[in-house]
Amino acid sequence: MDNGPYNIDAGEIQTALARLSKLEQTKSAFISIAAHELKTPLTLVRGYAAILGERLHGRPDADELAGLVAGILRGAQRLGEIIDDMIDVASIEAQSLELNLEPLSLETLVDLAVKEALAGAPERQVRILVGDLSSMPHIIGDAQRLHQALVKIISNGIKYTPDGGRIDISGRLLYVDGAQSDVLVELAVADTGIGIPQEELEWIFEKFYRVGDITLHSTSKSRFKGAGPGLGLTIARGIIEAHGGIIWAESPGYDETCCPGSTFHIILPLQQGSSPARTRYLVQSGLLRTSGE
Ligand SMILES: Nc1ncnc2c1ncn2[C@@H]1O[C@H](COP(=O)(O)OP(=O)(O)OP(=O)(O)O)[C@@H](O)[C@H]1O
Ligand SMILES: [Mg+2]
Structure with a gap:
């Protein structure tokens, strides 16, 4: 036949x-x-x-x-x-990223990353508000690499948000249901920028991928919508996954006039040797609880 x-x-x-x-x-x-x-x-x-x-x-x-x-x-x-x-x-x-692991304060990590992202865009008028992270536990990670990942995500928030907009960074603890010692931390970086088309929320993590017609973008590291090579999120995801964590983006869609915003979620396990596959499974299966639940 x-x-x-x-x-x-x-x-x-x-x-x-x-x-x-x-x-x-x-x-x-x-x-x-x-x-x-x-x-x-x-x-x-x-x-x-x-x-x-x-x-x-x-x-x-x-x-x-x-x-x-x-x-x-x-x-x-x-x-x-x-x-x-x-x-x-x-x-x-090549999976050859080497990590120098040590206990790290999430509050300090976020603080330093915000400072560097703002220093890289002195001409931009985007406010960054960081929630209280003082009670978050230390995580075991590579300070330099996690700093690099956070700077890339926060810098994107600044770059794709018009002047007058804001970025909110918040954190919370997540527990595996029935196993209170199995803890993960979640960081959310939410901007009030141009947003991301629903069908491209995964593609943006691919290397050299940029949303929209790339010939229309001006090239700049920090200017509003200034395009870069499209490597930032690939590196950020690689670093988070090397720590056993996961990162994904959420956005109602892309609209340069209404600016619906985008939120990047990062989940890092406290338990060493945990894999991104396990973290993803815990998130998708609904097994995670916040402290109030
Ligand atoms: N916060 C955001 N809001 C809207 N779009 C975003 C946001 N972050 C990333 N994007 C989209 O995802 C694409 C990929 O992001 P990525 O950081 O990998 O590349 P880039 O910022 O263009 O360049 P690079 O980071 O290499 O300098 C961006 O070009 C942009 O289209
Ligand atoms: Mg970028």
Whole structure:
């Protein structure tokens, strides 16, 4: 019997899947090689620009030239950040992210991440309100990596929220029903920004993925809707999952006029060795309770 286009045998599907997986590996290897190859010439640009800056002293046009050198160094700095993000994505995909685990205060982590995100967008008028996290227990994690993940999420909140808007960060404790010692912490980062289309809430965590027509975006790290390479959320998810946690986004939809907002939820288990699959199962099965329940 001829099934037309549906007449595909299992062997063909296997071959196609193997090809897809090979392509994905090639893509990851490309990102890693490209990033490492870009690092060397970038070091040269930084080095020569710094020498140029030092040689300006005493010249009549020193101030004007110093401005140009500062521009080169700013560009090189941003390029360096993008290359570092590419290297991080490659090591997340190769599952080779190394964590230096230690007990961490969630309150301090959030505090430092808010400060850095705000410092990265000095021209933006978005208020950040942090709820009381003083009674949250310490978590075991990598301070630098969790800081990096939080900065990426909060910076997105600032970037995709118009001036005058706000970001609310709150935290709560979750217990596994019937096992009071099995504890997880939840952080929610809610903005009053442009929102995310429902059908793209998972896609935004894919590398290089950006919502909407990317040719219409201006490139900027902090400007309203300024597009970046689309690596921030891939890195944030990789870091959270390396800690056994999960992250997902919720939003009523995308609307630049009404600004329905987006909320990013992060759940981190306190129990060491817990997997993202277990955390996801606990969330989806409705087994988690808050302290008041
Ligand atoms: N808080 C948010 N509100 C609305 N859209 C968002 C928000 N956070 C992320 N997005 C959407 O998800 C996409 C992917 O986010 P991601 O942080 O990975 O990339 P980026 O911010 O564009 O670039 P990068 O973080 O690499 O500089 C963004 O381009 C944007 O379209
Ligand atoms: Mg981002």
